[in-house]
Amino acid sequence: MPILQAINSPADLKRVPRQRLPVLAEEIREQIISVTATNGGHLASNLGVVELTLALHYLLETPMDKIVWDTSNQAYTHKLLTGRREEFPTLRQYGGLSGFCKREESVFDTFNAGHAGTGVSAAVGMAVARDLEEQGHKVVCVVGDGAMTSGMTLEAMEHAGGLHKDLVIILNDNQMSISKNVGSLSAYLNRTFTGEFVTRVRAETGHLLRSIPGIGGQIGKMAHRAEELAKGLILPGLLFEELGFRYVGPIDGHNFEHLLPTLENVLKLKGPTLLHVITKKGLGYEPAMNDPVWFHACPAFDRETGRPVKKGTIPSYTTVAVKTLCRLAREDRRIVAITAAMCEGTGLSAFEKEFPDRFHDVGIAEQHALTFAAGLATQGARPVVAMYSTFLQRAFDQVVHDVATQNLPVTICVDRGGLVAEDGTTHHGAFDFAYLRQVPNMVVMAPKDENELQHMIRTCLSHNGPAAVRYSRGSGWGVDLEPSPTVLPIGRGELLREGCDVALVAIGITVVPALRAAERLAEEDISVAVINARFVKPLDHALIGRVASQVKCQVTVEEGCRMGGFGSAVLESLSDQGIINLPTKVIGLPDHYIEQGPQDILRVQYGLTADGIYEEAKALLATATMGVEEHR
Ligand SMILES: Cc1ncc(C[n+]2csc(CCOP(=O)(O)OP(=O)(O)O)c2C)c(N)n1
Numbered sequence: 001m002p003i004l005q006a007i008n009s010p011a012d013l014k015r016v017p018r019q020r021l022p023v024l025a026e027e028i029r030e031q032i033i034s035v036t037a038t039n040g041g042h043l044a045s046n047l048g049v050v051e052l053t054l055a056l057h058y059l060l061e062t063p064m065d066k067i068v069w070d071t072s073n074q075a076y077t078h079k080l081l082t083g084r085r086e087e088f089p090t091l092r093q094y095g096g097l098s099g100f101c102k103r104e105e106s107v108f109d110t111f112n113a114g115h116a117g118t119g120v121s122a123a124v125g126m127a128v129a130r131d132l133e134e135q136g137h138k139v140v141c142v143v144g145d146g147a148m149t150s151g152m153t154l155e156a157m158e159h160a161g162g163l164h165k166d167l168v169i170i171l172n173d174n175q176m177s178i179s180k181n182v183g184s185l186s187a188y189l190n191r192t193f194t195g196e197f198v199t200r201v202r203a204e205t206g207h208l209l210r211s212i213p214g215i216g217g218q219i220g221k222m223a224h225r226a227e228e229l230a231k232g233l234i235l236p237g238l239l240f241e242e243l244g245f246r247y248v249g250p251i252d253g254h255n256f257e258h259l260l261p262t263l264e265n266v267l268k269l270k271g272p273t274l275l276h277v278i279t280k281k282g283l284g285y286e287p288a289m290n291d292p293v294w295f296h297a298c299p300a301f302d303r304e305t306g307r308p309v310k311k312g313t314i315p316s317y318t319t320v321a322v323k324t325l326c327r328l329a330r331e332d333r334r335i336v337a338i339t340a341a342m343c344e345g346t347g348l349s350a351f352e353k354e355f356p357d358r359f360h361d362v363g364i365a366e367q368h369a370l371t372f373a374a375g376l377a378t379q380g381a382r383p384v385v386a387m388y389s390t391f392l393q394r395a396f397d398q399v400v401h402d403v404a405t406q407n408l409p410v411t412i413c414v415d416r417g418g419l420v421a422e423d424g425t426t427h428h429g430a431f432d433f434a435y436l437r438q439v440p441n442m443v444v445m446a447p448k449d450e451n452e453l454q455h456m457i458r459t460c461l462s463h464n465g466p467a468a469v470r471y472s473r474g475s476g477w478g479v480d481l482e483p484s485p486t487v488l489p490i491g492r493g494e495l496l497r498e499g500c501d502v503a504l505v506a507i508g509i510t511v512v513p514a515l516r517a518a519e520r521l522a523e524e525d526i527s528v529a530v531i532n533a534r535f536v537k538p539l540d541h542a543l544i545g546r547v548a549s550q551v552k553c554q555v556t557v558e559e560g561c562r563m564g565g566f567g568s569a570v571l572e573s574l575s576d577q578g579i580i581n582l583p584t585k586v587i588g589l590p591d592h593y594i595e596q597g598p599q600d601i602l603r604v605q606y607g608l609t610a611d612g613i614y615e616e617a618k619a620l621l622a623t624a625t626m627g628v629e630e631h632r
Pocket residue numbers: 045071073074114115116117143144145146147148172174176177178340341342364366391394
């Protein structure tokens with residue numbers, strides 16, 4: 001019987017003899033590969049931490065001892081070992097296990113995550129709370145070399161180093177963020193194990209001096225110091241030690257002979273310790289080892305070939321956005337593109353290929369990305385930051401304080417706006433309309449289809465101030481793309497249908513379903529006006545006001561949070577115009593975190609489909625006309 005079959009908790013794991021752990025690791029790899037082949041997921045990162053996770057649960061007393069997984073995209077082995085083995089095939093599915101850590105899911109999940117760089121902060125908080133309560137458990141945080149470059153991690157390291165709490169940070173160094181890790185810290189880490197010089201100093205000096213009888217111990221210490229000095233030139237130890245951490249490593253993160261004794265010792269140490277572990281993304285599955293970037297977060301794939309099962313033919317919004325950007329950049333040398341560690345996801349890899357000198361991957365540093373863009377803009381450049389909506393949340397203050405306050409011409413391509421599917425709660429782009437529209441000087445737009453997206457990219461770049469264009473994850477509607485992108489008038493919507501019963505006022509991805517709903521309503525002799533608002537800010541007050549004064553009720557539709565979003569903007573506008581008694585239904589995302597699931601299922605659930613809009617409009621019209629009749 002497979003060993004994994006008998007493991008329902010870390011207590012079961014502890015009964016496995018040490019020499020059997022490599023076999024168990026292979027069984028776990030098999031399970032992870034087969035489930036991600038069907039469901040998609042963060043395959044490469046997870047295959048890289050199988051041994052490390054086994055070693056941690058083997059030695060720690062979880063859940064009393066706390067393991068914090070930074071980002072938590074690498075927690076599949078942890079899930080398999082902590083009572084979720086049977087549910088594991090539901091990973092990332094609607095109603096199934098989350099692809100990330102969730103406290104609601106298990107007591108072994110100590111902190112919810114999905115965004116990178118939060119782990120060390122959370123772990124420091126847990127260590128401080130432990131000491132306040134005079135408890136003695138261990139706190140361990142596993143953080144990737146990509147997340148180590150994020151501002152939050154560095155802030156937390158600095159704090160932790162000064163606090164001197166017992167805390168172990170495990171730097172899981174696979175030299176990769178999603179793509180190749182970038183920046184000087186990453187280069188610094190990289191030199192650790194490629195530094196032949198250090199290896200030589202270690203081996204030769206230490207061995208030679210320690211072998212001299214009588215003085216070996218003393219001189220051994222001196223040799224160690226000399227080695228430390230040499231390390232200072234090229235090893236990361238010094239950097240972490242200066243931050244207040246004891247540095248241990250680097251060690252091979254796939255070798256239990258190294259992992260178990262080192263971890264055993266490290267867990268006994270007092271004060272903040274950083275254990276540097278070297279791992280390989282995708283280990284055990286050749287296609288993932290060969291292409292860890294694609295397998296970082298892959299859709300369902302064929303196990304034999306490693307190729308995706310489904311391949312769409314309609315271009316995604318992302319592809320259209322970047323194609324347009326490249327096209328405009330050929331004519332305008334001022335355009336500079338910026339990503340925060342999402343080169344592939346945002347499609348900017350195509351831009352990098354064509355304009356390597358005008359492309360910047362700043363690492364997992366969203367805040368820096370925005371202020372860097374602001375700096376560029378002060379000098380006449382036309383920076384474009386392409387960022388997922390959910391990650392832009394982290395740079396809200398930079399939008400407010402650095403970009404918008406100076407009215408700088410920074411374009412923000414807000415990718416993955418709205419529902420993003422399997423990544424779930426932490427990744428839905430639910431809040432962007434609401435948080436961007438409140439910022440003075442911001443222009444915020446969302447296209448009804450991919451053709452309009454190309455016009456909007458051009459519109460942003462020709463606007464002399466900050467502008468955001470927000471688009472969805474996935475393919476467009478398959479509409480024809482006009483030969484060249486044009487500049488749209490800022491703050492002007494588009495009236496797609498005239499009508500006098502109901503107005504459907506929609507934005508972005510909801511415009512097409514609103515049109516389809518209108519067609520169905522029209523078949524029932526209901527006269528429907530449809531507005532494609534195009535701009536969340538500035539709103540087309542005149543168009544919205546005029547249509548509102550001609551209908552009996554209106555429905556606003558957005559794939560974003562209702563609170564403070566597009567529908568709120570419409571209501572504020574009508575109130576300002578003195579139109580205060582028009583029955584209105586605001587369709588959008590409710591005031592709770594949205595679960596994971598395919599976009600089509602979630603859209604049905606939240607009434608964002610043609611059917612959903614049709615039902616709401618019909619019901620609202622019925623009550624609105626009933627109200628009028630009663631009033632008469
Ligand atoms: C704030 C934030 N920005 C971007 C991302 C997207 N993202 C998910 S994992 C990842 C790379 C993480 O690299 P690393 O920390 O080295 O972990 P690995 O997956 O390589 O183990 C990135 C950029 C994110 N989750 N959070």
